[in-house]
Amino acid sequence: MDKQTYVTIERKMLQCMNDGAHDKEHVYRVLYYVVDIAKDYAVDMDVLIASSLLHDIGRDAQFKDHNVDHALYGADMAYDYILTLGWGKDKAEQIKSCIRSHRYRRDCEPESIEAKILFDADKLDVCGVVGIARTLAYKGIVAEPLYTIDIHGGVNDGVDGIAPSFFQEYHYKLKNIYDHFYTDRARTIAEGRKASAQYIYENMLAEVQENYRIGKKALTELIDA
Secondary structure, X not given: OOHHHHHHXXXXXXXXXXXXXXXXXXXXXXXXXXXXXXXXXXXXXXXXXXXXXXXXXXXHHHHHOOOOOHHHHHHHHHHHXXXXXXXXXXXXXXXXXXXHOOOOOOOOOOOOHHHHHHHHHHHHHHHOHHHHHHHHHHHHHHOOOOOEEOOOOOEEOOOOOOOOOHHHHHHHHHHHOOOOOOOHHHHHHHHHHHHHHHHHHHHHHHHHHHHHHHHHHHHHHHHHO
């Protein structure tokens, strides 16, 4: 892929992402992983790079309507856009296939080595330490709190399903998302990322629990004084 074509596709991605900074960062990290994984395979790099840059262009539509599957919607958007670049229907269909099957959508198994690599790269980012940090930033603002206090005054991380929390999301990813990769390179990377994520999970939870314990003790002493 020549530089001008790359810049053209990149601009399309940035335009569709609007101001979603962490989504843009995610796209570039996925591209980094894609290039890394692709070293071990015979692939069409034009298809891979274009798919990586465009794989989340349907997110704005999903934000406006949560019933929209951004992967399926974005796949159609990308297909139409690639045709405007003059790449032809074959390339457009390959890119559409990659985007349609990216991430962990079990009902749409990747149909090509390029799609498998995009699937693995996206999954590595989502379930790794950086992906967990994204979840923390997103969930802290939009949905679940970092943790909740149970009826006995203890810290509840939500892992047992008692209450939703950031830690519940974190724990779910550690347990359930590292279970399947399509390429050997991605599986190797995932092993190290899971170990790092588990370490961070345990230490973050311990830090929350310790701060809560110290704070509660200090407040009790203040009230008793």
